[in-house]
Amino acid sequence: MLEKESTCSPLHHIAGRAVDYVVCPDTGRWAYIEKGALPVLGSASSMAGYTEIPPESTIYRFLEDGDLFTGGYSHPNTAPLDTLIVKLTTRCNEACVYCYDATERRSTDIATADASRMIDEALKLCAGQLTIIFHGGEPLLRFSDLVAIVTDAKQQASRTGAYLRFAIQTNGSIFSDRIVEFLASNDFDIGISLDGPQELHDELRLLKNGSGSYALFSRHLETYGEFIRKHCGILTTVTSRNAKMLPEIVRFFRENGFVSWNATLFDCIGKGSKLGHLHVATDDYINSITAIAMDLAAGNGHEIAVKPVLAYLDNLLLDTRDNMCFPGSARCGAASRLMSIDADGTISGCDILPRQYSLGTLSTGLCRAYCSIDAMNLRTQQSKLDQCYRCTWLGMCGGACMARWNSHYPNEVDCRASKHLFPYFIELLHEDNQLLAYWERYVNRRRANDIWHHNIGLVDRP
Amino acid sequence: MANQKHVKIRIITLDSDNKVKASTLKSTSFKSVRSPIGTQWSKATC
Numbered sequence: 076m077l078e079k080e081s082t083c084s085p086l087h088h089i090a091g092r093a094v095d096y097v098v099c100p101d102t103g104r105w106a107y108i109e110k111g112a113l114p115v116l117g118s119a120s121s122m123a124g125y126t127e128i129p130p131e132s133t134i135y136r137f138l139e140d141g142d143l144f145t146g147g148y149s150h151p152n153t154a155p156l157d158t159l160i161v162k163l164t165t166r167c168n169e170a171c172v173y174c175y176d177a178t179e180r181r182s183t184d185i186a187t188a189d190a191s192r193m194i195d196e197a198l199k200l201c202a203g204q205l206t207i208i209f210h211g212g213e214p215l216l217r218f219s220d221l222v223a224i225v226t227d228a229k230q231q232a233s234r235t236g237a238y239l240r241f242a243i244q245t246n247g248s249i250f251s252d253r254i255v256e257f258l259a260s261n262d263f264d265i266g267i268s269l270d271g272p273q274e275l276h277d278e279l280r281l282l283k284n285g286s287g288s289y290a291l292f293s294r295h296l297e298t299y300g301e302f303i304r305k306h307c308g309i310l311t312t313v314t315s316r317n318a319k320m321l322p323e324i325v326r327f328f329r330e331n332g333f334v335s336w337n338a339t340l341f342d343c344i345g346k347g348s349k350l351g352h353l354h355v356a357t358d359d360y361i362n363s364i365t366a367i368a369m370d371l372a373a374g375n376g377h378e379i380a381v382k383p384v385l386a387y388l389d390n391l392l393l394d395t396r397d398n399m400c401f402p403g404s405a406r407c408g409a410a411s412r413l414m415s416i417d418a419d420g421t422i423s424g425c426d427i428l429p430r431q432y433s434l435g436t437l438s439t440g441l442c443r444a445y446c447s448i449d450a451m452n453l454r455t456q457q458s459k460l461d462q463c464y465r466c467t468w469l470g471m472c473g474g475a476c477m478a479r480w481n482s483h484y485p486n487e488v489d490c491r492a493s494k495h496l497f498p499y500f501i502e503l504l505h506e507d508n509q510l511l512a513y514w515e516r517y518v519n520r521r522r523a524n525d526i527w528h529h530n531i532g533l534v535d536r537p
Numbered sequence: 538m539a540n541q542k543h544v545k546i547r548i549i550t551l552d553s554d555n556k557v558k559a560s561t562l563k564s565t566s567f568k569s570v571r572s573p574i575g576t577q578w579s580k581a582t583c
Contacts, residue, residue, distance in 0.1 A: 097549070107548040107562060115555050133557045134549060392544045504546060504563070511546075511563055518567050 085127035086134060087467045088113055091498060094505045097128060103396040103470030107505060108134075125467055154404045155202040156445065160415035160426050161190050163221065164212040169246050169288045171280045173314065173347040175427065176212065183419045187220045189437050191227045193416050196441035198231055204238040206264075210426065212418065215249050218257075225261060244268065244310065246280075247303070248291035255302050265307040266337075267292070271324040275317050279353075300332075308335035308382075313360060314353040315341075321363035322370065329379040337382040340488055342427055342479075357491045364492070365499055372508035380517050387493075387500045388514040390471045398473030399493065405473050410434065410453040414445060424453050427478040453477075462490065468497050542567050 086097045088108065095113070098105040113126065121127075128134060164184045165176065197205055207228060209221060225241060232239045243258070247267035258265060269292065270276040277287020296303055309328050311317070317324060321338065328336050340360070341353050368384050370376055390396045401408035410424030417423070420437035421430065422444040432453060435444035444450060462475045472493045479487050503510055546563040 106559065107546070109548065109550040112549060112551050112557070115551055115557070392546075393542075511565060515565050515567060 085129055086132070087122075087125040088128050089125045089467070089498065091502050093502055096501055097134060098125075098467050098470075100465070100467050100469050103390065103468075104394075105391070105471075105501065107501075122465075154408075154412050156197060156200040156412060156414060157202070157204055158206045158208065158401075158408065158413045159194065159197040159441075160208045160210050160413070161185070161193065161224075162210045162212065162416060162418045162426070163190065163214045163217045163224075165418045166216055167211060167213040167246070168216060168248060168282075169213065169280060169291075170283045171288075171346075173279055173312070173341060173345075173350050173353055175342040175345040175347050176210075182212075184217065184220075185416065185418045185420060187223050189420060190220075190224050190416070191231075193422075193437070193441050194224070194228045195231050197414065198228075198235050198237050200442060200445055201237060203236070204240070205232070206240040206242060208242040208244065210244050213246055213249070214243055215245050215254060218249075218251075218254055222257060225257075240264065242266070246288065246292070247295060247307070248288060250295045250299050250303075255299050259302065259306065263306075266310045267303070267307045268312065269309050269328075270311050270314075271317050271320060272327045275320060275324065278316055279312075279314065304332045304334065307333075308337060308380075309333055311336065311338050313338050313340050313355050315355055315359070316353065318355045318359035318363060321360075322366045325367055325379065325381055326376065329376055333379060335380045335382065340479075344427065344429070355488050357488045357495075360488055361492050361495050364496060368500065368503060368510070371513045372503055372506070372510040374509040374512075377509070377513050377516060385514065385517055387496055388504075388510070389518070391497065391500055391504065392514060393518075396471055396473070399489070400473075400476055405470075407474060407477060409477060410445070410450040414441060416441070424450060425478060428453075429478065432477075462487070466494075468493055471497055 084099070084101050086099055088097050089095065090110075095108045095110050096105055097108050113128075162176070162185065164182070166182045166184070167174070194205075194207060197207075209224075214221060228239060228241075241261055242264035244266045245268070247269065268280070269289075270278075270280055273287065273289040273293070276289045280288045282288050282291070311321075311324060313321065325336050340355055341347060343351060343354065347353065364383055367381055371381065371384060386397075386399055386402075389402075390399065396405065398404055398406055398408065401413060404412055408425070409428060413425055414434075415423045415426040416437075417426070421433050422435040422437075422439060422441060423430075423433045432449075434447055434450050434453075439447075456477065462480060463469045472490075475487065475490050479489060500510075543566045544564060545561045547559045548562045549557060549559050552558055
């Protein structure tokens with residue numbers, strides 16, 4: 076259910092480059108404000124980068140009444156489990172140099188029966204709907220086991236009446252007629268990991284013989300091009316090698332007929348823990364995203380959904396402001412909406428959290444791990460991240476990533492980028508350009524299947 | 538099943554009596570909203 080939130084913190088008034096605006100840090104609601112209006116509103120004190128407007132100001136009436144936006148509501152901070160990551164194997168037919176999932180340990184597969192048992196427990200924990208994300212290693216290396224697990228999960232769900240969705244992250248190198256038919260018939264959400272055109276992709280995504288892996292994907296694209304372009308989204312890992320090239324990468328995928336592109340930042344874990352030089356410079360990432368946004372604002376390239384841009388626009392324009400990493404709730408979903416099972420049976424609240432945060436093993440079971448003191452501590456910790464204290468943009472971004480604020484991540488790019496890009500997009504929306512039209516094009520297409528909204532009651536209100 | 542949603546981008550101004558008022562700078566409406574699930578794994582057109 077939606078919760079009414081009271082706004083009691085001061086608003087932040089920010090003098091932008093071309094326009095001023097006010098932001099409510101609690102809810103993320105904001106509005107442009109006429110220059111010169113600030114003294115009338117009764118500013119309290121100037122802080123670094125903003126001026127505080129006290130709660131007794133007239134402007135609060137506009138925010139509370141929903142006069143500035145349709146809202147006045149936000150997501151609850153906690154929500155039941157609705158997503159389970161199942162890592163079927165640590166094995167992979169590729170050998171990407173920075174793989175966050177690869178370790179020195181021997182290859183491991185989770186037993187089919189154990190995976191099914193975890194899903195069975197997840198179905199008991201969820202509130203009527205569950206997305207199962209198959210991950211690896213390369214999950215399609217275990218295609219016949221995947222079929223068995225999905226078949227069993229559907230039977231379990233039919234007994235409990237739960238609604239199941241399936242997703243998979245693959246390197247796109249081992250499609251076959253059977254695989255394509257299975258993924259399509261089970262309506263899988265499919266992400267393919269590609270880091271750009273062949274020359275960029277092949278720098279870091281290698282086969283075990285040291286050659287680039289793009290040719291493997293290309294071969295499948297020739298055979299299954301229509302399926303891949305229609306059903307699959309591209310996920311690019313951003314490293315120091317391609318961070319400056321994101322506009323070209325988006326253009327490449329768009330010109331090759333893909334309809335969705337997303338980015339994930341390089342994580343210094345797994346094999347990546349020894350590759351600090353691949354860490355992304357924040358300015359490179361920001362400059363790339365702003366260049367993409369400017370191109371879209373100019374009316375170019377609207378044929379592809381650039382998800383990082385759409386995520387910022389969603390959180391600026393929708394009254395339900397999602398966590399930037401895990402849409403659907405205001406805060407990080409780790410150990411609340413999300414649980415993850417490693418191929419070795421380790422249970423955690425999120426697959427990129429360091430292993431000291433693990434919540435149990437297969438013998439613990441998912442239900443006990445989810446209800447453990449450690450899991451509750453993890454959920455509590457999320458709302459107490461010092462980095463977010465008094466941040467203007469907390470209501471919009473949903474808070475820092477616990478994993479990426481760990482010592483493994485000395486430079487939190489997501490956070491710094493958000494602090495730059497939210498103001499950037501506010502200014503860009505003020506201009507006379509095509510950015511709002513671009514957002515309209517995709518917001519109208521979100522999830523034809525509204526069963527999620529209908530069942531959860533999270534989003535739609537009369 | 539989706540409700541019509543409205544987005545108004547507003548600007549706060551002062552009238553001649555220095556009273557605060559809000560005007561619509563840009564607006565749009567749409568029928569659906571984002572899914573509460575998934576990020577990179579959600580449907581290609583999401």
